[in-house]
Amino acid sequence: MLNVKEVNSVQEHTIFNLMSENSHKNIVYCLDAETGLKAIIAIHDTTLGPAIGGTRMWNYHNENEALDDVLRLSRSMTYKAAITGLNFGGGNAVIIGDSNREKSEVLMRRFGRFINNLNGQFITAQDVGTNTKDMEFIRMETPHVVGVSEAMGGHGHPAPFSAYGVYMGMKASAKELWGSDSLSGRSVAVQGIGNVGEHLVKLLREEDARVYISDISEDRLTHVARKYDAIIVPSNQIYDLDVDIFSPCALGGTVNRDTLQRLKCSIIAGSANNQLADEELDGQLLMDKGILYAPDFLINAGGLISVYSEITGTGKKRAMQLTENIYQVTLEIFRKSKREMLTANQAALKIAEKRISDIKRMKANS
Numbered sequence: 001m002l003n004v005k006e007v008n009s010v011q012e013h014t015i016f017n018l019m020s021e022n023s024h025k026n027i028v029y030c031l032d033a034e035t036g037l038k039a040i041i042a043i044h045d046t047t048l049g050p051a052i053g054g055t056r057m058w059n060y061h062n063e064n065e066a067l068d069d070v071l072r073l074s075r076s077m078t079y080k081a082a083i084t085g086l087n088f089g090g091g092n093a094v095i096i097g098d099s100n101r102e103k104s105e106v107l108m109r110r111f112g113r114f115i116n117n118l119n120g121q122f123i124t125a126q127d128v129g130t131n132t133k134d135m136e137f138i139r140m141e142t143p144h145v146v147g148v149s150e151a152m153g154g155h156g157h158p159a160p161f162s163a164y165g166v167y168m169g170m171k172a173s174a175k176e177l178w179g180s181d182s183l184s185g186r187s188v189a190v191q192g193i194g195n196v197g198e199h200l201v202k203l204l205r206e207e208d209a210r211v212y213i214s215d216i217s218e219d220r221l222t223h224v225a226r227k228y229d230a231i232i233v234p235s236n237q238i239y240d241l242d243v244d245i246f247s248p249c250a251l252g253g254t255v256n257r258d259t260l261q262r263l264k265c266s267i268i269a270g271s272a273n274n275q276l277a278d279e280e281l282d283g284q285l286l287m288d289k290g291i292l293y294a295p296d297f298l299i300n301a302g303g304l305i306s307v308y309s310e311i312t313g314t315g316k317k318r319a320m321q322l323t324e325n326i327y328q329v330t331l332e333i334f335r336k337s338k339r340e341m342l343t344a345n346q347a348a349l350k351i352a353e354k355r356i357s358d359i360k361r362m363k364a365n366s
């Protein structure tokens, strides 16, 4: 059996290895016995600006699962900001716990103090399990938070912008595949109808698409099905539907070797971060199967655009215009992917990485 020193060195070795695998810059563990706060903040890259990213509260099975999630989420924020042309770096935070039972004002405010200690290196906003009210609790302890209500000078929840960007990415995918970007009469399966999913269902139904929905929350299902006349399917059957488009809007990793054997769609376009369990392998499998994949970190950037305009004061209208541009960028990515024989994900990553390295060089030389 390992002694404490050996255990520590094994853990240290593992975490450092994980950090260096994707060049993460910083990881902060936040623990507070009084409030029960257990959180991890990961900063991936700050070449373009301060790291920005959501705070997710989720009942992770263990710390490793939380660490894995925050490392992947923070990395995708770096590329999301880069490809969208924003001057932000990538970061993310996760709070370990059940957001329905364990969230409180003091817990969020204590977490806000940890963010404040980073002196602006990390700015946060809503994600799964956190809402506008939580961001306002964090704001009581630090200015480094966005997504607060309009009454407090913010743009409110960024989800409508995220959903609009996903919708634009979906329409661009339809244009690429079918020659028309109309989604009228098309069938779409939306997995996860939370903040983003519900707004997306609204947009799709307004265009007269046939929409199937799944969620682990019965309340959400009943609410969204009634409001938008969407068709409920059991969670485990969403992958087997014979639909045109699959839209993952819950958690990451739902496009993987197992689900790819079941999916019958022609397009995958959704809001969830890190949809591909294995970017390289699953990206290639998608290509081999002839499924067009709209890269998640590109088409779900509407929320980031919204909080960027909150910080810069450029207004909601401008944020919507920038979000609409996701349509054009998605088409460009598909063209690059065909031209250079890359998966769509690789093509998008290449553009994002180039912007980061160009700016890094420019800064180093001036």
Ligand SMILES: NC(=O)c1ccc[n+]([C@@H]2O[C@H](COP(=O)([O-])OP(=O)(O)OC[C@H]3O[C@@H](n4cnc5c(N)ncnc54)[C@H](O)[C@@H]3O)[C@@H](O)[C@H]2O)c1
Pocket: 126, 127, 128, 129, 130, 157, 158, 159, 160, 162, 191, 192, 193, 194, 195, 196, 197, 214, 215, 216, 217, 220, 235, 249, 250, 251, 252, 271, 272, 273, 300, 301, 303, 304
């Ligand atoms: N909120 C934003 O503006 C934004 C921006 C970019 C990316 N995203 C990503 O989009 C996704 C959704 O974000 P959100 O803000 O709507 O979160 P949310 O918490 O409001 O909604 C997530 C929904 O998914 C459901 N869900 C969880 N596991 C599920 C499963 N296995 N099957 C079906 N449903 C399941 C939850 O019950 C919930 O209703 C997340 O991956 C998030 O990181 C969100």
